[in-house]
Amino acid sequence: MGINLKVKIGKLQLNNPVMVASGTFGYAEEFKDFIDLKKLGAIVTKTITLKPRMGNPPPRTCETPAGLLNSIGLENPGIDKFIQEKLPFLRKIGVPLIVSIASEGDSEEFVSLARRLDKIPEVSAIELNISCPNIKSNQKPETSNQSYKLISQDPNSTYEVVKAVRGVTKKALITKLSPNVTDITEIAQAAEAAGTDAVALINTLMGMSIEVKAGRPKIAMGTAGLSGPAIRPVAVRMVWEVYKKVKIPIIGMGGIMDTSSALEFFIAGSSAIAVGTANFINPRTTIEIISGLEKYLARNKIKDIKELIGSLKI
C-alpha cells in the first residue's frame, strides 16, 4: 500500500511532516554525520537576530527529572555571518529551509530580517520566534517591579509583528508561540488574523531548578525554559485547543521522543511535528520517527497521514 506522508504548511510542500525544532539542530551541519539530512521534512535553523549575540552566561543548561532547562539566550552569529557562513551548507541540502528569526528590540528588526531573507530563493519559510523566554528585550516594563513580557504573551503585539512581517514577504510565514500564557488560543487567533500561514507550538515552559546546598539557581540566569518529555502533555493539550480555534496548520512540538509521542500530536491536530530535545539524546530520532510513521500507517491501513490530523475521539 502506498503511504502518503506529504503535507502542506501554507504554500510549503513537505515530503514528510517531520522537522527539527529551532535551536536543537544548530545550522544542520552539526548533524550531517549522524543522519541523511535529505530525509527530513524540513530544517529549522537556530534563531538568528540582526546583530550577533553572545548568549547568556553559563551554566546555561541543566537536566531535570523528565526534561531539560536551558537559558542559552539566543546565541547566534547574526544575519550577516549566517548568510556568509551557514547558508552555503544549508542551501545545498535540498529540503525546505525554515529560518527562525527574533528581535532584540521592536518589530522593525523582524521586518529588516524578513526583508533580507525574502531575497534568498533557498529560504522556503520564515519562523517568527516571538516566544523565547530567555531574552529580556521585547517589551520594556513600565515600572521596575513589572517583569518583561514576550511578544507572544500579548495578542495585540503578536498581531502587529506578524502583520508587519507579512507586509514584506510572500514566503511562508510560521509564528512560534509560547506556552507561558493563560490562553494560547487567543494568541494563535491573533497570528492567524495578521496573516501567518501556520503556528508552531510550543516553545519552552518557564521553569527553575535550585542547587539546595548553595541555595542558588542551577542556571546562571535563575529561570530558564523547560523542554523534553515533561512538557509533552501541556504541548498536546495546547495543540488540541488551538486546533479547534484556527484554520491554519499547526506545527506541534514539545517532548516528542519517538513515533508514539509524535502520533499524539497528529491526533491532537498537528499537520507537522518538530523534534527538539530528543536530538541531543538520539540524533537519529527524526529519521526513526519518519519510518515509524510509515509503519504505523501501513499497519493500520491508513493511506494518508492527513487522515490522522485532528482525529481525536472525545
Ligand SMILES: Cc1cc2nc3c(=O)[nH]c(=O)nc-3n(C[C@H](O)[C@H](O)[C@H](O)COP(=O)(O)O)c2cc1C
Ligand atoms: C537548547 C535549546 C535551545 C533552543 N533554542 C531555540 C531557539 O533558538 N529558537 C526557538 O524558537 N526555540 C528554541 N528552543 C525551543 C525548541 O525549539 C522547542 O520549541 C522546545 O524545546 C520544545 O520542544 P522539545 O521538548 O522537543 O525540545 C530551544 C530549545 C532547547 C532545548
